[in-house]
Amino acid sequence: MPSAALPPIEYRIRPAHPGAHLFEVSCTVRDPDPAGQVFRLPAWIPGSYMIREFARNIVSLRAEVDGQPWRVEKLDKHSWRAVPLRAGGTLSLHYEVYAWDLSVRAAHLDETHGFFNGTSVFLAVEGRTDRACLVDIERPEGAGYRDWKVATALPLARGVRGGARAYGFGVYRAADYDELIDHPVEMGTFTLGHFEAAGVTHDIVLTGRHDCDLGRLAEDLRRVCEWQIALFGAPPPMDYYAFLTMVVGDGYGGLEHRASTALLCSRADLPWKGMEGLPDGYKTFLGLCSHEYFHTWNVKRIKPAAFTPYDLTQENYTRLLWAFEGFTSYYDDLALVRSGVITPDDYLGLLGKTVSNVLKGNGRSKQSVAESSFDAWTKYYRQDENAPNAIVSYYAKGALVALALDLQLRAGSDGKKSLDDVMRLLWQRHGQTGQGVAETGLFEAVREVGGDTLGPKLARWLQKTVEGTDDLPLARLLKGFGIEYHAEPASKAPWLGVKLAAGNGEAKLANVFDGGPAQAAGLSAGDVLVALDGLKVGSKSLDEMLLRRRPGDAVKLHVFRRDELMSFSVVLAETPADKVSLKPAIKAGAVASKLRRGWLGSAA
Incomplete structure (x- = not known):
């Protein structure tokens, strides 16, 4: 029987406890495998090449057949199987997912918003991943969530009871499991902007506090998107696209999807009304958007x-x-x-x-x-x-x-x-x-x-x-x-051969580079520099102190390694010419x- 004629897999997801960061999710199979239906949660998300073990965030799980409790056993780190059941029963799994990963890869929920990738919350039904999927996205309970909306590229489930309207809670549809997990969802009181590119509506969704000039951002993104569409040839391979953006004090990241992207950006990187020129942070954000869009x-x-x-x-x-x-x-x-x-x-x-x-x-x-x-x-x-x-x-x-x-x-x-x-x-x-x-x-x-x-x-x-x-x-x-290609030292100071960790002002070594003076002297990543030639040193003062030295000079460094004070004699070297600048030739x-x-x- 064609998969289109078979009953769809039905999902329901509800931000049940925003303060506890818990989504309640259910997965219902109308015709489960009578020998014992297996369910699996992905171990990684496409576009981010690392095993992330999303199943570790499932905090409770139970099964029902026709509304009655049913036994389910765990097979491995991300798989469960309902024990054999009689033919004709409807099997449902109900589970809670802890969502407190503020990234583009997983899920995040609190009283301000909810976000999830399907790979973090939707169990795959073994043997039925080619089935159509219906997912009912529910609003959190309480008057405080009355103004929440939904942003996602998931298609609306038209003609289905409870079907969602644009930006609304309700039922959405996916052609199969692969499509279901390729449309992240943002919910909350986000800011919404729009533009058209090659006849396709594109949404900009901003969650978090910001002072973004949405008109400027929309116009710049429109030009970028139209250029990319023209490169490959119109029409583009989607009929709608969404830039789902979480705005924070300090953050950066993006993950591509077939008709959307999940983004994390610093609010200072967004354009603002009256902004002059093109600040580096804004160029960085536009480059991120362009990168994820090209992945379409x-x-x-x-x-x-x-x-x-x-x-x-x-x-x-x-x-x-x-x-x-x-x-x-x-x-x-x-x-x-x-x-x-x-x-x-x-x-x-x-x-x-x-x-x-x-x-x-x-x-x-x-x-x-x-x-x-x-x-x-x-x-x-x-x-x-x-x-x-x-x-x-x-x-x-x-x-x-x-x-x-x-x-x-x-x-x-x-x-x-x-x-x-x-x-x-x-x-x-x-x-x-x-x-x-x-x-x-x-x-x-x-x-x-x-x-x-x-x-x-x-x-x-x-x-x-x-x-x-x-x-x-x-x-x-x-x-x-x-x-013209020009290469010069990144600093006028002699080379120590280290990179400092970002932190509270202490000069902690994040990296010690091969072939550098620090490595030759025995310094290691994790060491905390406390003195140079008997004077206190911090992350801000290190370069100033090195500027007073020359390549070939020997300096004495005192460091803490774990809780032990150590001293090293380091012979400074020429700084490598690894800062490259490019400019048009005059002639x-x-x-x-x-x-x-x-x-x-x-x-x-």
Whole structure:
């Protein structure tokens, strides 16, 4: 029998105890497996490559068959099974979920708002994940919640009793479990803004206190979204989109979904009425929105074969995150300049910071971006104090790989081909068909787009680059586009080779870098510097004290390691030239200027 003709899986979720951060959830199966129906909660959420064990937040669980108590047994850390039951009974599981994770990945509930990803709250029904799902989102009880609304890209359940209206509580529908968990939900007294892009309504949902100029934000996002839609070709693959944004004092994060994104931002990063120019914080927030929106195509629909379908019970390994996250990280800021939201000079400033961040980590000489992609589950998402010395970011270096590839495609074809053509090919061949990208698929796409002469050469270069650890020849490539590359020390002070932890003013070492003076002297991450040459030192005074020294000088450092006072003699060194700045060449030739305009837009 076609799954559409089978009874849907029915869910109900209610913010039962906002003060205790508890959602009450139920899952009802009209035709459960008589041999014993199994339920599972995902162990991770797509887009965030780490096993998170969401089932640990289920604090109680019970089962009923036709309203009567029924025994349910736990099989493993995230699976339950109702004991065998007679045919024809209706099985319901009722459970409470603790929701106090203020992030874009899980669930959060208090008296001010509620937020959840389906992976945190909706049990999957084994053998029935292809069924349609109905979910009744209920309002919290009490007069204080009378003004709450709902924001989600979940489709309304039209024609169903209790069906929700736009922004309302009630019943929503999903075609299957995969869709159900790909539409996060925000509820509360949020601020709502709108804009149209390529005929599609886009909502901006802001939860938390703010003074945002919604008109300015909507106009800037409209331009970015329209540019991305035009890149891949209209119409976009969704008929509605929502930017679900939690505004806090200090925060940053985003997670992509098929028709929405969950965002966390600092209120200072939002635009305000009368704001002049384009502050760095606002550029950062626009880049985050652009990044998650680009994922609508790249990773939500153009997927690695390893993700088609997802197995949410365990790690799903691929060596391609440098393309799916890295290429997205390249296009996020590029979309800002090509859409005219920021200037070419703004863009080059952002790009210089990305280059600098990659150069600061010695892990780039030990781990390739392909290895970083494969090891995301255990290394990138579980970074420790040695991370800068051991790993490379497939986001940041992946973006630079995309940059180098784009520049070579443009220069080698006299501007006729670019990475845009590769992305469009991937969209047509994989995004629109649902066929996953093989581990060699990016190399094949580049070979095809580049043509008989350029294609094989660039495909070989790309494979060698992503599987190796060499630095990218960015200075040479950018020169051909009339861009000057300058590298200099980030500080005039001599180099100690450490990074301090953010904190209460104490000079606690967060990282000790390979090959640096501190490591050579025996200092370790976690040490707290208390004196330099007999004078008290803190996080703010350390640089001032080092400015009075020169490379080659020996200084005596006193530190606390645990509760023991230790002293070290450190010979300071030259500060590495790892701060990169990029700017247009004053005298660029006609060919370079033409290529630069093709890359950054007519204003470049």
